[in-house]
Amino acid sequence: MDINAIINEFSSRFGKNPEHIFFCPGRVNLIGEHIDYNGGKVMPCAISLGTYLTISKNKDKLLRFHSLNFPETTELHLQESYTKTGKTWFNYPLGMINEIVQEGNTISGLDMLFYGNLPIGAGLSSSASIEVLTGFALNQLFGLKISNKDLALMGKKVENQFIGVNSGIMDQFAVVMGKKDKAILLDCDTLEYEYLPFETGEYILTIINSNKQRILADSKYNERFAECGKALKALKKELNVTHLCDIDLNTFEAHRHVIDDPILQKRALHVISENFRVGEARDALKANDLTSFGKLMYASHQSLKDWYEVSGKELDTIVEFCKTYDDCIGARMTGAGFGGCAIALVKKNKFEDFSSKITEYYNQRIGYNPEVFASEIGDGVKELSN
Numbered sequence: 001m002d003i004n005a006i007i008n009e010f011s012s013r014f015g016k017n018p019e020h021i022f023f024c025p026g027r028v029n030l031i032g033e034h035i036d037y038n039g040g041k042v043m044p045c046a047i048s049l050g051t052y053l054t055i056s057k058n059k060d061k062l063l064r065f066h067s068l069n070f071p072e073t074t075e076l077h078l079q080e081s082y083t084k085t086g087k088t089w090f091n092y093p094l095g096m097i098n099e100i101v102q103e104g105n106t107i108s109g110l111d112m113l114f115y116g117n118l119p120i121g122a123g124l125s126s127s128a129s130i131e132v133l134t135g136f137a138l139n140q141l142f143g144l145k146i147s148n149k150d151l152a153l154m155g156k157k158v159e160n161q162f163i164g165v166n167s168g169i170m171d172q173f174a175v176v177m178g179k180k181d182k183a184i185l186l187d188c189d190t191l192e193y194e195y196l197p198f199e200t201g202e203y204i205l206t207i208i209n210s211n212k213q214r215i216l217a218d219s220k221y222n223e224r225f226a227e228c229g230k231a232l233k234a235l236k237k238e239l240n241v242t243h244l245c246d247i248d249l250n251t252f253e254a255h256r257h258v259i260d261d262p263i264l265q266k267r268a269l270h271v272i273s274e275n276f277r278v279g280e281a282r283d284a285l286k287a288n289d290l291t292s293f294g295k296l297m298y299a300s301h302q303s304l305k306d307w308y309e310v311s312g313k314e315l316d317t318i319v320e321f322c323k324t325y326d327d328c329i330g331a332r333m334t335g336a337g338f339g340g341c342a343i344a345l346v347k348k349n350k351f352e353d354f355s356s357k358i359t360e361y362y363n364q365r366i367g368y369n370p371e372v373f374a375s376e377i378g379d380g381v382k383e384l385s386n
C-alpha cells in the first residue's frame with residue numbers, strides 16, 4: 001500500500017486530510033540475541049519495512065485509534081492515565097500515550113490511522129515500531145522535547161509495565177537510532193553506541209519468515225528473563241558482578257558449579273558466549289570480513305537452539321537449509337525466537353534460486369511455505385511530511 005492510499009483512507013474515515021505522516025521502521029538483530037536484558041552488547045539495524053502513522057489533532061478531546069491492519073477501532077476520552085484493554089493492537093500506541101501523559105505532558109484529542117507492512121509478531125519488532133512511532137509523533141505535535149534516547153527508554157517501559165513483557169532496550173533503541181547501511185553496536189548497560197559499516201557487497205541480507213504462529217512467546221520470554229536472574233543470583237555468591245554479561249567465558253567455566261540447575265547453566269552459557277561473539281562480529285565487520293561474520297551467525301543460532309532453547313523446528317529447518325546452500329555464508333534466527341524470522345547472507349545473484357529452493361525444502365518438512373524477502377538497512381523513525 002502506498003502513502004497516498006493511506007492518506008485517502010484517513011480522509012474517508014475522518015473527513016479531513018492528515019496534518020502529519022510519520023514512519024518508524026522495524027529491525028533485525030544481526031547478532032547478540034537475548035543479551036540486551038543481561039547488560040550485553042547487541043548489533044541490530046533498522047530495516048525498510050515498518051509502520052506508518054497519519055495523524056491530526058482534534059478538538060473533541062478524543063483519542064481515535066484506527067488501523068489498516070486490524071478491524072478494531074476505539075475512541076477514548078482524554079484522561080490522566082490509561083489502562084490496557086485485553087490483547088488488542090491499540091494497547092501499544094495507548095501505552096506510549098499513557099507514558100507521555102504520566103510524565104506530566106498535556107496533549108489534545110488525536111485522530112490516528114496506523115498502517116504497518118511488517119509481519120506482525122514475527123520477531124521484526126512490530127511492537128517497538130508502533131510504540132516509538134506514537135511517541136515520536138506526539139513529541140513533534142506537542143513540542144515535548146523528548147530526546148531520542150528517552151523515547152527508546154519510554155518504549156521499553158511501555159513494553160515492561162503496560163504490556164507486561166520484560167524485554168530489553170534493543171528494539172526500541174534500534175528503531176529510533178537506525179541509520180542507512182549501518183549496524184548499531186549498542187552496549188545495553190551504558191547505552192553507549194557506535195555505528196558499524198554493514199556493507200554486504202555481493203551478498204544481500206535476506207529475511208525468512210517461518211510463518212510459525214508464536215504461541216505463548218511472551219510468557220516463554222519472561223521465563224528466560226527469570227532464568228537469567230536466577231543464574232546471576234547464584235554466580236553472585238562468588239563473583240562481584242552486576243550482569244551476566246560482565247562475566248567472561250573463562251571466569252564462567254571456573255564458577256559455573258555454583259549454579260546447581262543444569263538448565264540455568266545452559267542459559268548463562270548462551271548469554272556469556274553470545275556476548276563474546278558480538279565482540280568478534282564487530283571485529284569481522286570492521287575488517288570487512290563477511291565470511292567470519294557469517295560463521296558467527298551460525299554459531300549464534302546453535303547456541304540459541306541448544307543452550308537457550310528459543311529456536312524451534314521451523315527456524316532450525318531454515319538454518320539447516322542455509323548451511324547446505326553454498327552461496328549462503330551465514331544464517332540465524334533473529335529477535336525473541338519461538339517462531340518468527342531468520343536472517344541469512346545470500347549471494348545477490350542467487351537470491352531467486354535460494355528463495356525457491358528454501359521454500360521447497362521448508363514446505364516438504366514443515367507443511368507450509370515460509371516468506372522470503374530481501375531487506376535494505378534503513379533509517380530510524382522520522383516525519384515524512386508536514
Ligand code: GLA
Binds near residue numbers: 034037169335337
Ligand atoms: C525481543 C525483545 C528484545 C530482545 C530480543 C532478543 O525482541 O524485545 O529486547 O531481548 O527479543 O534478543
